[in-house]
Each structure stands twice: as structure tokens, then as C-alpha cells.
Amino acid sequence: MLLTAEGLTFTSHADPGPHVVLDRVSLAIDAGEIVDVRGPSGAGKTTLLRALARLLPDATGTLSLAGRPATDYAPAEWRSRVTLLPQTVAMRQGTVRDNLLMPWSLKVRSADSAPPDGVLEQALHDVGLAEIALGRDASRLSVGQAARVALLRAVLTGPSVLLLDEPDANLDDESAAQVSVMTERFAADGGAVMRVRHQRGDVMAHRTLRLAGGHLTEVGS
Amino acid sequence: MNELAGGVIEISWVQLAISTGFVVIVGILSLRLSLGLERDLAVATVRTFLQLIALGLVLRWVFGVDSPWLVVGILILMMAAAAQTIVKRAPDAPPGILGSSMITMLLTGFTVTFAVTGLIIQVEPWYRAQYVIPIAGMVLGNSMNGIALSLERTFADLDSRAGEVLALTALGANPWEAAGDSVRVAIRAGLIPTINAMAAAGIVFIPGMMTGQVLAGADPLEAAYYQIVVMLMVSAATALGSVLAVLLSYRRRFTADGVYIEKGYRRG
Numbered sequence: 001m002l003l004t005a006e007g008l009t010f011t012s013h014a015d016p017g018p019h020v021v022l023d024r025v026s027l028a029i030d031a032g033e034i035v036d037v038r039g040p041s042g043a044g045k046t047t048l049l050r051a052l053a054r055l056l057p058d059a060t061g062t063l064s065l066a067g068r069p070a071t072d073y074a075p076a077e078w079r080s081r082v083t084l085l086p087q088t089v090a091m092r093q094g095t096v097r098d099n100l101l102m103p104w105s106l107k108v109r110s111a112d113s114a115p116p117d118g119v120l121e122q123a124l125h126d127v128g129l130a131e132i133a134l135g136r137d138a139s140r141l142s143v144g145q146a147a148r149v150a151l152l153r154a155v156l157t158g159p160s161v162l163l164l165d166e167p168d169a170n171l172d173d174e175s176a177a178q179v180s181v182m183t184e185r186f187a188a189d190g191g192a193v194m195r196v197r198h199q200r201g202d203v204m205a206h207r208t209l210r211l212a213g214g215h216l217t218e219v220g221s
Numbered sequence: 222m223n224e225l226a227g228g229v230i231e232i233s234w235v236q237l238a239i240s241t242g243f244v245v246i247v248g249i250l251s252l253r254l255s256l257g258l259e260r261d262l263a264v265a266t267v268r269t270f271l272q273l274i275a276l277g278l279v280l281r282w283v284f285g286v287d288s289p290w291l292v293v294g295i296l297i298l299m300m301a302a303a304a305q306t307i308v309k310r311a312p313d314a315p316p317g318i319l320g321s322s323m324i325t326m327l328l329t330g331f332t333v334t335f336a337v338t339g340l341i342i343q344v345e346p347w348y349r350a351q352y353v354i355p356i357a358g359m360v361l362g363n364s365m366n367g368i369a370l371s372l373e374r375t376f377a378d379l380d381s382r383a384g385e386v387l388a389l390t391a392l393g394a395n396p397w398e399a400a401g402d403s404v405r406v407a408i409r410a411g412l413i414p415t416i417n418a419m420a421a422a423g424i425v426f427i428p429g430m431m432t433g434q435v436l437a438g439a440d441p442l443e444a445a446y447y448q449i450v451v452m453l454m455v456s457a458a459t460a461l462g463s464v465l466a467v468l469l470s471y472r473r474r475f476t477a478d479g480v481y482i483e484k485g486y487r488r489g
């Protein structure tokens with residue numbers, strides 16, 4: 001198993017008062033797998049993804065990646081391997097190139113060299129964004145384009161696991177289809193994907209899990 | 222009206238009463254126009270009298286006692302009051318910033334005040350209250366405003382950028398990398414009023430200390446030199462203080478694991 005989680009527990013103290021959002025949740029995802037998480041809104045699907053990325057304050061439980069416990073990794077190093085793409089796309093000020101290269105400006109990748117323009121252009125071309133110049137102001141991208149650039153930015157850093165929070169919510173059909181293609185390609189290359197979604201159903205997922213009442217259950221495929 | 226040797230025209234109780242008369246006129250206006258400000262105006266006037274007379278008496282006593290311990294003690298009290306004010310003015314800041322505000326006030330307050338009195342004005346002895354206390358007051362008052370503004374802005378900006386901070390952290394950013402943009406914006410915001418005041422000094426207004434010295438009979442050019450020294454040092458204190466306070470406190474909004482604690486995850 002590539003990513004495993006055991007006994008993930010999280011209690012929310014926000015409105016409407018303390019309540020258990022994740023109740024000893026355990027799961028395992030294999031390399032090459034695409035797993036969808038469904039469930040009623042407010043059930044804690046986003047919370048689960050954040051816990052897996054070690055982005056949830058006060059969450060407890062154990063995580064491991066490729067057999068190594070999470071405690072072996074510095075938090076930033078873990079996040080660079082188990083990478084969450086939040087639902088809200090956050091483009092930084094600057095060009096598309098600035099945004100795609102931003103991860104290499106971080107200390108966690110100080111030893112790695114950033115991909116050259118040729119690689120970035122090819123990557124944009126592969127996800128149907130060939131018409132977008134690297135020098136384009138990122139604030140002028142459409143919602144669908146920005147979502148794909150954000151996903152591409154995460155994929156290019158080469159994580160082992162991608163955690164996608166509603167990756168195709170609010171997207172037009174063409175952009176959503178491209179996001180699916182990117183996701184599939186990432187899994188085919190040996191990555192594992194966990195997606196939260198409730199809008200579109202497609203046949204791509206290998207497994208579907210359902211989160212409700214703090215418990216995670218496998219939905220018969 | 223008695224003119225003193227130093228060239229100061231003394232103000233007697235009669236003059237104080239005349240100035241109060243003008244405030245009474247404003248009070249009557251407030252009544253006639255139903256502004257509802259009479260009470261506030263009366264309280265503020267009484268406070269002005271009491272606080273400033275008390276300050277005058279305390280300073281007169283301190284000047285008379287002439288003790289280094291007393292002067293340093295008063296400076297520490299002033300800094301504690303400034304740190305307390307900073308905390309009150311930044312309600313969105315995480316708990317525990319009182320400590321970093323106090324450290325900031327102590328470091329910048331003492332350094333800048335004694336740099337002015339010791340290195341530039343060269344006061345003898347070093348603790349002479351007549352110089353040290355008013356200069357510390359200007360340094361602390363101004364840097365307090367800048368620091369409060371910077372801190373308030375840091376945490377407000379982080380909250381409004383919470384989504385971007387999460388996205389950055391998810392890609393492996395550490396707290397400094399995730400918060401950097403907010404920290405820069407906030408420090409700039411804290412410094413702009415000071416820079417504006419420097420740029421407008423002497424054109425739009427006569428700075429307070431220079432006004433005081435000129436009224437007290439000093440040569441305007443001498444007073445200008447003093448004012449330049451104080452303005453530059455106050456700007457330096459504000460800049461150093463804002464940078465220090467923000468750097469000491471922004472990390473408190475992150476967990477030990479470097480996750481930004483968003484509003485929904487805060488307790489109490």
C-alpha cells in the first residue's frame with residue numbers, strides 16, 4: 001500500500017459546538033489507484049483530505065507512506081509527497097510561469113532544479129492549454145484554465161499521492177474532462193489519487209468510499 | 222503675563238479659564254444642534270486638565286529627584302502601557318502577543334531613546350529626565366502606533382488570504398514562505414504613516430516638538446535640528462519595532478507542524 005491511515009480522529013470545536021468529524025477512520029490507497037470519497041455535505045470530506053496531508057490542526061492518528069511512518073518525514077516534506085489541492089484555486093500574483101514554478105521557490109525543494117520552459121509548455125499543451133503563453137498574467141485566466149494550471153502545478157512537483165478536493169466543481173464540461181484526463185494520467189504513471197466529489201459521476205474511479213457520521217465505508221463497486 | 226528668563230510666557234489660571242470658555246461655547250452649540258456630545262466633551266475636558274496637570278506634577282517631581290532608577294522605572298512603565306495598548310488595538314491577533322509586544326517595546330524603546338540622548342544630544346548625566354522622558358515618549362508613542370497597525374494588518378491579511386496560505390502550505394511552504402506576503406504588506410502599512418509624516422514635515426505642519434521649543438523661546442533653526450534628529454529616530458524605531466513585532470508574532474497563528482490555524486479551527 002502506498003498511503004495508509006489508521007485511527008484518524010478529529011473533533012471540531014467550531015459551530016455548532018464540539019462534534020466528532022472523523023471517528024477513528026482508517027484507509028489504504030495503492031499506487032495507480034483513483035479513489036473517490038462521497039458523502040453528504042458537511043460530513044468532513046475536506047477534513048479527511050487535510051488530515052491525510054497533515055494540514056489539519058489537532059488531528060490524531062497514524063499515517064504512513066510506502067511503509068514509512070509520517071513521523072519519519074518533516075511536515076513540509078510529507079506535504080510535498082502527499083499533496084493536497086484545495087477546492088479554492090489560489091493563483092499568485094504574476095504570470096502563469098511564476099505560478100507553475102512557485103513550488104521550486106520553496107525551501108523544501110531547494111535541492112531540486114525547476115523544470116525549463118519547454119517542459120512547462122509541453123505540460124500546458126498536454127492538458128489542452130496550448131493557447132496559454134507562459135508569460136500570461138495569471139489573474140486573467142478563466143476559472144477552468146486556473147483550475148487546470150493549479151492541478152498542473154501540483155502534478156509537476158511529482159508527488160506520490162494527490163488529494164483533490166472537488167477538482168471539477170464549477171468547471172465547464174471541457175475543463176472537467178481535461179482534469180479527469182490529467183488525473184488518470186497521474187495514476188497511470190504510478191501515483192495514487194483520492195478525490196472528493198459530489199457533482200459528476202464517472203467510471204474512472206477504481207473504488208468509492210463514503211464518509212458519513214465520522215465513519216468511512218467502502219461502497220460496493 | 223510674566224515673561225520668564227527663558228522666554229516662556231507663563232499661563233495663569235485666568236488664561237486656562239478663558240480657554241475653557243471656548244469649550245463651553247462648543248458645548249452650547251452641541252446642545253442647540255442636538256449633537257449629543259456635551260457629556261463626552263465635558264469628560265474629555267476634565268480629563269485633559271487632570272491628566273496633563275498630573276503629568277506636569279509627576280515630571281516636576283521626577284526632575285527634582287534626579288535618580289537613574291526612577292527614570293528607568295518610568296520608561297519601563299511607559300513601555301508596558303504601550304505594549305498593552307498594542308494588544309488592545311490588534312483584537313484579531315493570536316493570544317500571547319503581549320510578550321512579543323513588550324520585548325519589542327523594550328528593545329526598540331531603550332535602544333532608540335538612548336541612542337538619541339546618549340550619542341546625538343549627549344545628555345549629561347545619561348539619565349537626565351528632562352531629556353530622556355520626553356524623547357522616550359515620542360519614540361514609544363509613534364512606534365506603538367506603527368506596531369499596532371502592522372500587527373493588526375498581519376493577522377487580518379492572513380485571514381483574508383487563508384485559502385492561498387493553505388494552498389502554499391499544501392505545496393510544502395513553511396510558515397515564513399506561506400505568510401511572507403502578508404508580513405510584507407503589514408510592515409509596509411505600519412511604516413507608511415511615518416514616511417508620510419517625514420515627507421510633509423515643515424510644509425503641511427510644524428512638528429509637535431519643534432512647536433514646543435519655538436514657543437519656549439528656542440532659536441527656530443536649533444529647534445529644527447532637534448526635530449530632524451527626533452523624526453529620523455522615531456521613524457527608525459517604528460520601522461525596527463514593526464519588523465520585530467511582526468516577526469516575533471506571525472508564527473503564533475501556525476501550529477508546530479506549520480499549518481495556518483484558520484478561524485474555524487481556533488478555540489476560545
